[in-house]
Amino acid sequence: MKLKHLEYQLSSVQPFRNPKILLEQYVTPPHIAACMLHHIQSEHEDISSKIVADLGCGAGCLTIGTATLAASMVYGFEIDVDALSIFQDNIQEFELSNIEAIQCDVKKIPRRFEKMFDTVIMNPPFGTKHNAGIDLEFLKIGVNLASNAVYSLHKSSTRNYVKNMGKIWEKK
Amino acid sequence: MKLLTHNMLTSKCLKGVSVGYPLGINATEVTTSVVDFDPEFISRLIPKLEWHALKQASDIIGEKGYLPEALIADYENNEEFLKKVHHALLEIEVVSGNLVCPETGRSFPINNGIPNMLLNEDEV
């Protein structure tokens, strides 16, 4: 699928209705979501025919984009019921049957899911609302859940830090 | 909620629970959908499954006896078998009902196809 076409599709995903600041509910803008997912598929082939998890899926922009790029199955994990209700509406609009959602705290995902996913994607809470470090905690969980690759959006100010952490994990 | 999801979920996070698997299922609404069949994907999933839990869930939610008691040998080359597993795992959907912790009886509601696994602070 062409990048432009993906971006156009994602622009019709409904955002959060009343975003909850404490949960850091900001949507990934369609342009960024499309670029990220298009890159993951065209450069790394980590979406099509893969099983993918989206941590903190919110209204579902990344999940829907991933499902549209022909993932075998995409799992959205989200703590907030209001976000999930918009998520469900969005999925129905797109008529996708390769999506599952689970309402849970990402920090409490059952261990049976470890290494279940080929690819993990996320736009995590940044940890700027009295929850410092949650972005890296999400990333660490992603590494446990994925058997192949983790793609995560971070504030550019934490980029070096993430790079360093990444190196530590690679050594394990 | 697809049966693949049921096969992965546990209630082990609950205080005092040692295994928390498999979760019981009470379904009040079940539907079926059509999902593209990819034999390679199903073959790749099978080693990650607890066969017995899938068989049990499929007997309760789907059709009794639809899946065999035990996983068959050489399943990668048995398209008919893979299609059945595909159907049981991905096409049967519990729209509403509950999942039940086998040790404590704590129930986790399924609404709109989404299981709610959130715990209260005093439960962990």
Ligand SMILES: C[S@@+](CC[C@H](N)C(=O)[O-])C[C@H]1O[C@@H](n2cnc3c(N)ncnc32)[C@H](O)[C@@H]1O
């Ligand atoms: C920055 S938003 C990203 C939303 C969506 N993935 C997107 O890209 O548009 C972060 C999401 O994580 C959710 N969230 C925050 N803490 C969480 C937790 N502990 N477990 C699960 N989800 C959480 C929020 O409700 C929110 O939907």
